[in-house]
Amino acid sequence: MLTSCRWWAAPAIATFLLLAVGCAPVAPPGGYADTIVPVFGNPGPAPGSSPGGSTPVSASPGPTTAGTGAAAMLRSVNLEQDMVRKGTHGRKVVRPMTPRYITIHSTQNWSSDADARRHAAALKNGMLRAPKRAGGNRIGYLIWHYSVDDKRAVQHMPTNEQGEHADFGGPGNRYSIGVEMCENRGGNLQATIDRTARLTAWLMYKHGIPLSAVVPHYHWERRGVSHPHKDCPHFLLDNGRPGRKWAAFQRKVKGYHDQIRGGELAAR
Numbered sequence: 610m611l612t613s614c615r616w617w618a619a620p621a622i623a624t625f626l627l628l629a630v631g632c633a634p635v636a637p638p639g640g641y642a643d644t645i646v647p648v649f650g651n652p653g654p655a656p657g658s659s660p661g662g663s664t665p666v667s668a669s670p671g672p673t674t675a676g677t678g679a680a681a682m683l684r685s686v687n688l689e690q691d692m693v694r695k696g697t698h699g700r701k702v703v704r705p706m707t708p709r710y711i712t713i714h715s716t717q718n719w720s721s722d723a724d725a726r727r728h729a730a731a732l733k734n735g736m737l738r739a740p741k742r743a744g745g746n747r748i749g750y751l752i753w754h755y756s757v758d759d760k761r762a763v764q765h766m767p768t769n770e771q772g773e774h775a776d777f778g779g780p781g782n783r784y785s786i787g788v789e790m791c792e793n794r795g796g797n798l799q800a801t802i803d804r805t806a807r808l809t810a811w812l813m814y815k816h817g818i819p820l821s822a823v824v825p826h827y828h829w830e831r832r833g834v835s836h837p838h839k840d841c842p843h844f845l846l847d848n849g850r851p852g853r854k855w856a857a858f859q860r861k862v863k864g865y866h867d868q869i870r871g872g873e874l875a876a877r
Contacts, residue, residue, distance in 0.1 A: 677872025679814050682865060686808045687761040691729040698735035699752025704771040710785035710822040711809055712775050712829065713858075714753065715842035716792055723793040725756035725763040732765050744833055745777050753787030755808060759800035762808050768816065774826075781829030786812055790842055798844070806858065810865035814873075820863055825851055 693700045716723065731737050732752055741749035753774040756763050766772060768786050775781025788808065790801050809823055826841035827850065840849040845858050 677868065678876055679811060679869050679873060681872060682807055682811045682814075682869050686804060686811060688764060688808070689726075689761055690764045691726070691733065692767075693732050693752060693765050699732055699737070699748065699750040699773060700766055700770070701750070702748045704783075706769055706771045706784065708768055708784060708786045708812075708816050708818065710781070710824055711812055711818055712781055712785040712787050712824055712826055713805065713809070713842055713845070714774065714787060714789045714826045715844060716756075716789050717841075717843070719792055719794050721794045724758040724791050724796065725761055727793075728756040728789065728791065729763045729765055739773070746773055747778060747782075748773060753789050755786070755788045756791060757788060757801055757805045757808060758791040758793060759797040759804065762804060768812070776829035776831050779829060779832070781826075785824075785829075786816075788812075792844075802845070802858065803861070806861040807865050809862045810869055813862070813866050814869045820859060820866065823859065823862060825855060827851060 695703060716728065718728075735750065737751040738749060739746040739751050741747065751773050752766060753772045754764060754766055754768055756765065771782055772787045773782060774787035774789070775785060788805060790798075790805050792798060792801075812818065813820065813823065825845060827838050827846060830837045831839065838850075840846060843849075845854045846852065847854055
């Protein structure tokens with residue numbers, strides 16, 4: 610069910626100053642290497658590892674939702690809206706977009722409080738900054754469309770606006786919806802992956818986006834960066850590249866998309 614999120618606790622501001630957002634194209638002025646932007650929490654294990662052991666992705670579509678069709682799938686996502694205010698921070702420059710792709714990321718934030726609502730608060734308060742430079746970040750902030758954890762998905766900006774999450778001024782930012790999977794310590798990563806697959810299937814149906822246009826952050830080349838294809842989402846890639854795990858995630862998304870289509874056809 611789509612709700613409007615009003616969550617925020619002012620005393621938590623101080624904790625925001627420590628967490629690291631690792632799945633975003635950030636480079637210092639005059640340089641081209643990725644950097645970690647400190648925001649809140651403990652950065653935890655090194656990129657490429659995953660807390661709690663392996664995170665296998667089932668190829669099956671998972672449990673059915675209550676009811677069928679697009680509305681039922683959206684209810685199962687438990688989607689909230691907590692938008693960055695237009696004209697501020699990541700939305701201070703609004704660039705229109707007709708989405709053609711969905712880009713899947715992982716936050717690589719292992720703090721216990723780095724869930725979807727905390728990321729929403731950090732984005733709204735301008736704490737996810739990235740140096741603005743020619744050929745790099747265009748506005749001085751990071752922003753994407755949705756954050757997903759094991760309990761909910763939170764929307765940060767409209768899907769008809771470009772974000773800053775994939776490849777600077779490239780097609781990943783200009784034409785794709787950015788979805789970040791949270792890796793907060795204590796969260797159920799497998800449930801987060803499943804919820805992300807459901808949200809992705811719903812976005813595919815809503816915007817007429819084919820499965821072939823659901824891509825990992827790795828897909829987008831970041832020109833001028835020493836490693837132009839990022840290992841992201843790292844737990845859905847094999848040796849830093851799409852392989853068996855990504856194919857399994859795609860099958861999961863397809864299963865949910867088929868479920869939506871079947872429900873919509875049955876309702877006609």
